[in-house]
Amino acid sequence: MRWKIRMLKEAKADFDALDGSQKSIVRKALIKVSKNPLPATEGGYGKPLGSHNDSNLTGLLKVKLKKYGIRIVYKIFKCKETMVIVVIGMRSDGDAYDTANSRMHDYQGTDALDAATEKITDENTEPGGA
Numbered sequence: 001m002r003w004k005i006r007m008l009k010e011a012k013a014d015f016d017a018l019d020g021s022q023k024s025i026v027r028k029a030l031i032k033v034s035k036n037p038l039p040a041t042e043g044g045y046g047k048p049l050g051s052h053n054d055s056n057l058t059g060l061l062k063v064k065l066k067k068y069g070i071r072i073v074y075k076i077f078k079c080k081e082t083m084v085i086v087v088i089g090m091r092s093d094g095d096a097y098d099t100a101n102s103r104m105h106d107y108q109g110t111d112a113l114d115a116a117t118e119k120i121t122d123e124n125t126e127p128g129g130a
Helices: 009-017 020-034 093-106 110-115
Strands: 004-008 060-065 070-077 082-089 117-119
Touching (some): 004 009, 004 020, 009 082, 020 060, 020 070, 060 093, 070 093, 082 093
Parallel strands (some): 004 082
Antiparallel strands (some): 004 117, 060 070
16 A cells, blocks of 8 residues: 655656656655655654754655665655655755755645645656656
8 A cells, every 4th residue: 555645846846857767766766655654763764854954854754866866855644644745856965954944844734734735646656657
């Protein structure tokens, strides 16, 4: 069973800015992570973030696609079995964390975050999808 994947509109723009091969890599990673997006401490794929420099990213998780230099930062909502993608990109850790902090600050609260996301359907997250 997979968790639902949703993206902030800004994260969707991050995804859209990737080239075709990077999109394919990210799609495959999202599908894999959506099978168990929980923190690694709970047997999942995510690595919990905390405080970094001036950013408090507690509650967010990351997945690094090291070989490709791509980072994905996301938040999970266990009660909805949903993972919300906050940042995707070819960024250094510092840039990704600063962007995640800024975006989370813009979407304070679960309702605002939920309203700001776009549902990603199987048809465009499956490898080879649009």
